[in-house]
Amino acid sequence: MDDLLNLDDQLTDEQRMVRDAVRGFVSRQVLPRVGDWFEEGVFPARELAPALGSLGVLGMHLDGYGCAGLDAISYGVACRELEAGDSGLRSFVSVQGSLAMFPIWKYGSDEQKEEWLPAMAAGDAIGCFGLTEPDHGSDPAGMRTTAKQDPSGDWTLNGAKMWITNGSIADVAVVWAQTDSGIRGFVVPTSTPGFSAPEIHRKMSLRASVTSSLYFDDVRLPASAVLPGVTGLKGPLSCLSEARFGILWGVVGAARACLEAAVEYATTRVQFGKPIGAFQLTQEKLAWMAVSLGQAGLTALHLGRLKDAGTLQPRQVSFGKLANVRAALDIARQARSVLGANGVTLEYPVIRHMNNLESVLTYEGTQEIHTLVLGEALTGLPAYR
């Protein structure tokens, strides 16, 4: 399909190589099978993680400890190509790299980094991130999970987390909990007694992704389990800002896959003696989808440049997440209508992307919260307090 704006001409040779490597991986290893994973509600993480690790995707934007150390735009391009496969695949990579590895890399002790980062970069160890709770989603400050330190220095963790990607398959969980000194992060091996992570079933979205609850029932942790480098909500929020950056690129990939499917279908499906793509109603849909896709791609590229320059602000990430996920969901819905009845089957990628994007709209900061972030940025008046 013609990229009307030739946006990828703006990429460096190296970024294009990253794109081609991930695109090749997705087209060979993921696209032929992802429809079945979605239907069966499975994600073969133990098979894919080492492959993603040897490609270098896991923690690719981090330095050292076996990570590739690529720039932000390369990370974005990789997320875009992964999500052109499936949002579940990109979610796996986002959670591993930005939510589990990033806090250990940024706030962890040398021992925590040595223990976990090389294995996680290789895909031998899988991580998850526990912030959201059953009763605290958009308002994490009210979390009820607690960690209490006894005189020996050991910690005891109690509480529950919900909607945790990779939870049931993780080897390590980065868990945020209230302590006497504020919110702290803990590196919790999932083999620790008292830790359990049942999978959440009956989802109609992100079916090729593992989503779980986490329960902590007197989980005893050594003093060394706490992330020494951060106290307060800014810890988890900085991780989410990293992951949202991946999302605002990723959804461009999902949207592109939908538009490609719609163009292919519109030019081959014949009704009334001509391809339906020759009808003005269809062309209008395709044209606006392409305009939205181009705008989303431009937004991602611009924010990538800001991130590489070190000036990207959280409200700009909110702008990108808000604008690009909405654009992607609109494109997916339009594509679905172009494909008619075929659009609702897993023979085509469109309904899968469309359903996935409903989760992406909500997770990592809902549309509503990101809207309020921009509202506050414009007026100086915080509406959620």
Add this chain to the structure above:
Amino acid sequence: MNIVVCVKQVPDTATERKLRSDDKTLDRDAADGVINELCEYAVEEALKIKEAHGGEVTVLTMGPSKATDTIRKALAMGADKAVHLVDDALHGSDALSTSYALAQTLKKIGFDLVILGSESTDARTGVLAAMLAERLGTPQLTLARKVDIDGSAVTIERVTDYGYDKVEASLPAVVSVVEKINEPRYPSFKGIMAAKKKPVETLGIADAEIAADQVGLASAWSEVVEFAAAPPRAAGTVVKDEGDGGAKAAEFLASKKFI
């Protein structure tokens, strides 16, 4: 072991490819340049041999300056260094003069084993490995689906119409590979980062002691006299089955030499 892989940049087969109207050579600006697919298999095989037997893998590319993209890709896959033969005088070289230019360069940089893809997706002559071996005075082991190295001996399985031949020779030698030989790796992100720092030596024809009057369009032994766009695909033939459908289908296949 000093392994040299000859890698070619070709126009992307996914885009429309054109010849130039002025000198009837390939229009390299009309399409994106990509690594020739069979060359990826050659690089993969070189890396496997290096991993098993040690040594060094050098990428050798003859092509315009934009071929550096292709060199970087081969380096990102894991090759150690590259030599880029680039000179305006090489423009329009045919297979014979290309084999001369590459042979001169190989003599200069040295080699124990030269590996090539068995053909390129642009010119499709498939003769370079044989010509190169002849010019270098080494054995040629072409169309390999398997390569084994044992000391100074190299053994391949050469794909034939009837199965395969087992061919053995001593090093130094020239090997060409077919796509059955392996599954090329993706460049890893670490490989992509490392490729930036790997040495790429750029040589002109004088550096490689290539005589200007033996290369380029003017010295080519073959000439493109005329070319035309491929005709659009014609409508298919519909054969109605009147009890003899099988026979008619067989007749059609026989007429196209499929059976």
